[in-house]
Each structure stands twice: as C-alpha cells, then as structure tokens.
Amino acid sequence: MNEKLDAQKLTESAKQFLWGTFGKDPSYFDTPGSIVVSAQGPYVTDIHGVRYIDSQGSAGSAILGFNHPHVLEAMVRQLSAVAQNPSGWPASVPQVQLAEKIASLSPGSLKYTIFACNGTDANETAIKIARKYYKLQGKSGKYKVIGRYRNYHGMSLATLAAGGVVQRRKDYEPLPPGFTHIATPYCYRCRYPADHPQCAGRYADELRQAIEFEDPSSIACYLGEQTVFGGGVLPPPPDYMRRIREICDEHDILLIADEVVTGFGRTGAWFESAKYGIVPDIITLAKAITSGHAPLSATHVKEEIARAFFGGGDRLFQHGFTFGGMPVACAAGLATLEFIEETGLLATVPEKSARFVRELERIQERSPLVGDVRSHGMLFGVELVRDKETKEVWPLPEREGIAKAIVAEGKRHGVLLAPYTLHGTLIVVLAPPLTIEDTELEAIASALEAALREAEKTAASGLPKKGAGVSPGDLPRQRR
Numbered sequence: 001m002n003e004k005l006d007a008q009k010l011t012e013s014a015k016q017f018l019w020g021t022f023g024k025d026p027s028y029f030d031t032p033g034s035i036v037v038s039a040q041g042p043y044v045t046d047i048h049g050v051r052y053i054d055s056q057g058s059a060g061s062a063i064l065g066f067n068h069p070h071v072l073e074a075m076v077r078q079l080s081a082v083a084q085n086p087s088g089w090p091a092s093v094p095q096v097q098l099a100e101k102i103a104s105l106s107p108g109s110l111k112y113t114i115f116a117c118n119g120t121d122a123n124e125t126a127i128k129i130a131r132k133y134y135k136l137q138g139k140s141g142k143y144k145v146i147g148r149y150r151n152y153h154g155m156s157l158a159t160l161a162a163g164g165v166v167q168r169r170k171d172y173e174p175l176p177p178g179f180t181h182i183a184t185p186y187c188y189r190c191r192y193p194a195d196h197p198q199c200a201g202r203y204a205d206e207l208r209q210a211i212e213f214e215d216p217s218s219i220a221c222y223l224g225e226q227t228v229f230g231g232g233v234l235p236p237p238p239d240y241m242r243r244i245r246e247i248c249d250e251h252d253i254l255l256i257a258d259e260v261v262t263g264f265g266r267t268g269a270w271f272e273s274a275k276y277g278i279v280p281d282i283i284t285l286a287k288a289i290t291s292g293h294a295p296l297s298a299t300h301v302k303e304e305i306a307r308a309f310f311g312g313g314d315r316l317f318q319h320g321f322t323f324g325g326m327p328v329a330c331a332a333g334l335a336t337l338e339f340i341e342e343t344g345l346l347a348t349v350p351e352k353s354a355r356f357v358r359e360l361e362r363i364q365e366r367s368p369l370v371g372d373v374r375s376h377g378m379l380f381g382v383e384l385v386r387d388k389e390t391k392e393v394w395p396l397p398e399r400e401g402i403a404k405a406i407v408a409e410g411k412r413h414g415v416l417l418a419p420y421t422l423h424g425t426l427i428v429v430l431a432p433p434l435t436i437e438d439t440e441l442e443a444i445a446s447a448l449e450a451a452l453r454e455a456e457k458t459a460a461s462g463l464p465k466k467g468a469g470v471s472p473g474d475l476p477r478q479r480r
C-alpha cells in the first residue's frame with residue numbers, strides 16, 4: 001500500500017462525498033475491504049493493507065484475474081498511440097482487429113460488432129437493432145421483447161424492463177411498455193418436476209404460449225441469459241436452447257443471447273450458445289472481453305441482419321456512445337482473447353471446475369444450510385435454505401442478515417463472498433478467474449465453510465445480528 005495514504009482520512013472522505021454503487025450508504029465505508037488500493041491475480045488489497053481473494057473476480061469479469069501483465073502491457077502501448085475516440089468516430093486499429101477477432105471465434109453467420117461500454121449498453125443496442133430491423137422490413141408492429149424472470153440485463157430502463165429482477169425495477173416503474181416475461185428453468189425448484197427429464201420442452205413451451213398470447217406479429221425478439229448468473233447460477237436443461245431457437249425461427253423472432261457473463265470462456269467455451277449447437281441472431285458480450293481491465297461491451301450480430309442497416313438514408317442505425325469501443329479498451333480486449341487462445345486456457349476449465357464442485361459438495365454434506373450446489377464451467381452457485389427437506393427459505397430481513405454475516409465472516413477469512421438475496425432465495429455466486437490456482441480455490445472453499453457456520457448462528461438467532469460487520473482491527477494482516 002502507498003505509505004502516504006491516510007486510511008482514516010480516505011474513509012471519512014468516502015463517507016462524505018461518495019455515493020457507492022448498488023445502494024451503498026456512507027456506513028459501508030466503515031467495513032473492511034471497502035476501499036481498494038491495488039489488485040493482482042485473484043487478490044485485491046484494501047487501504048488497511050489487508051488482502052482478499054475476490055471470489056467473484058470483479059463481478060465475473062476478471063477471467064484472467066486483476067492487473068494481468070499481458071493485458072496491462074497492451075493497454076499501455078495503446079495509450080501512448082491513441083487513447084480516446086476522435087470525433088466523427090473513425091475506427092481505431094485495435095477496434096478493427098478486435099471486431100475481426102470476435103467474428104473469427106463466433107459460430108455461423110455472426111459477423112458484425114458494435115462496441116459500447118457496459119453489458120447494459122450492449123443489450124440496449126441489441127433491443128434497438130431488433131426493433132429497427134423489423135421496421136426496415138415493413139413490420140413496424142413487431143416491437144415487443146420477451147424476457148425471462150430471474151434474468152438480469154442491465155440498469156437502463158429498457159434493460160430493467162427486459163430483465164426479470166423485481167427488486168431492481170420496482171422503484172423505477174413504470175418502465176417502458178412492450179416487454180413481457182416467461183419463467184427460467186430452475187431444476188432445484190422446478191415448476192414441472194413430474195415431467196423430468198422432459199422439463200426443457202415444458203419451459204420452452206412457455207415461450208410458444210407467450211408468443212401466441214401476445215400475438216406473434218407483435219414480437220421482435222426473445223432476450224435471455226442461458227446459464228443465469230446473478231439470478232442463481234441456473235444452467236439451462238439439455239435441449240432447452242435448441243427448442244428456443246426453433247420457436248424463434250417458427251415465429252420470425254430474433255434470438256438475442258445475453259452472454260455478458262458467459263461470453264469469452266466462463267463456461268469453458270468461447271460462447272455458451274455454441275455448446276448447445278445454436279447460433280443466436282445477436283450475442284451481447286462484455287465483462288470477460290477485457291478481463292474487466294477497461295469498460296467495453298460488444299453487440300455481435302449476424303451478417304444478414306447487419307446488412308439490412310447498410311446503404312444510408314433511413315436504413316442508418318442511429319446509435320452510438322462517446323466512449324463506446326475506446327482504443328485502449330479494444331487493445332485490452334485483443335490482449336485478453338489472445339492470451340486465452342495462446343495458453344489454451346479454456347481446455348483447463350472442465351477439470352478445474354470439477355475439482356471445485358467436489359469441494360463445494362463436501363461443504364454441502366457438512367452444512368445444514370446448503371440445499372444445492374450448481375455450476376457451469378467456472379461459475380458456481382451455492383443455494384442456502386432453512387430446511388433441506390422442504391427447501392424453505394428465510395423471509396427477506398433474515399436473508400439479508402444471513403447474507404451480511406456471510407460477507408463479514410468471508411472477509412475475516414480473507415475472501416470477498418457475494419450472496420444474492422434477490423428473487424426470494426439466498427444464493428452465494430462464485431465466479432473466480434480461470435487462471436486461479438487450486439490453493440486459492442481451497443482458500444475460497446474454507447472461507448465459505450467458515451462463513452456458513454457463522455450464517456448458521458445468525459439463522460438460529462432468528463434475526464439479523466446487530467453489527468455483523470467486523471472492524472478493520474479484527475482482521476489478520478496478510479501478505480501484500
């Protein structure tokens with residue numbers, strides 16, 4: 001840590017001036033790990049010199065970990081050439097090269113890429129493409145979007161409307177009209193348990209029904225995650241995505257796959273959709289594209305759809321962002337993809353994932369709180385329940401108290417854990433870098449186990465424990 005940093009003064013400044021992301025109020029800055037000074041690999045170090053493993057690797061972005069030397073080097077090189085987007089938006093060299101690289105990795109006729117900054121922008125862009133695409137074909141009545149409950153697509157009003165996270169949208173309603181939702185397959189809490197293993201068909205039929213009820217001539221696109229991330233790590237059942245593709249084709253509806261989290265390796269493939277043998281019409285990408293080193297997202301579109309917008313006049317896609325596809329971000333993107341490819345990193349995912357799942361399953365056997373362990377590649381979900389038999393969950397205030405205890409105890413053991421209390425469930429979502437060492441995964445597992453023991457005590461007390469947070473003085477000083 002920079003010796004000149006005055007931790008107390010910084011904490012006071014944060015409390016006075018900084019409105020923290022995702023609803024943090026000033027008291028958050030009294031908790032450890034709330035102001036970071038440096039990061040490397042899976043670790044972040046806070047202003048008190050305490051080092052933590054980020055079990056969710058920068059919200060699922062840091063596929064190569066933090067501050068990866070290969071990525072940093074490419075960014076520095078690009079910074080000294082051209083850092084910003086010039087006006088009139090001429091393309092930069094890394095932008096062109098990254099667009100070509102993405103096309104070389106993606107299946108079928110997916111070819112053209114529009115760059116933006118966040119996953120939100122990428123999804124917003126995709127929805128606008130779908131709407132205008134049908135307008136250009138004289139079908140301006142086709143504008144509705146079918147999304148799925150428990151899916152998250154971003155924080156703008158349209159992406160909140162497309163997503164199915166009521167806690168994130170309810171304060172901003174009314175949201176734009178033209179969005180409707182279907183259920184997401186959720187094996188542990190299946191709506192169609194008697195139909196197993198035919199449940200994929202039942203869930204896919206919900207799309208067919210929604211299309212029919214809404215009128216097929218009014219629907220522009222289906223937008224969904226495949227393996228759901230924040231909604232609880234829910235991989236689709238076999239055959240689900242193939243059926244979704246079929247239904248979209250039958251009704252002339254664009255299939256938009258939100259691969260903001262799963263794109264570029266999280267599931268062990270470049271694109272999750274490729275694992276199901278389907279080609280979406282549009283894939284939205286962000287997070288791992290730069291391993292989280294710079295804000296960058298991509299809306300990757302089939303050639304025949306993109307071409308409908310070329311030729312000027314009314315065809316023009318009137319859309320773009322000042323900071324979309326910044327040269328330095330695209331250089332980070334190229335370096336990230338290059339590193340993944342050259343090191344054969346994706347091939348290491350199945351074994352590493354299986355080893356960590358075994359650890360999590362051992363925890364499940366020992367802990368009365370772990371109802372289910374799920375995974376897809378290097379994405380893991382640990383669902384907590386009050387009663388393993390009934391799968392009953394605590395009401396929200398208790399859930400929040402338990403989640404707080406998990407976070408605090410995780411920090412005490414040097415690991416940042418991320419429990420989600422959305423959707424009436426409590427699920428710890430883990431998404432470590434693909435480059436993480438086995439010993440570091442073991443450290444995450446043992447911190448999680450300790451956190452669950454603490455959670456048991458909180459759950460047994462019935463109410464959130466007051467002051468579940470720990471003070472920086474309680475923490476072990478760790479190697480920086």
Ligand SMILES: Cc1ncc(COP(=O)(O)O)c(C=O)c1O
Pocket residue numbers: 059117118119120121123152153154155225229230258259260261286287
């Ligand atoms: C599946 C998915 N889509 C979209 C987003 C939004 O991305 P961003 O936060 O970069 O806007 C997220 C963010 O976590 C996500 O998980």
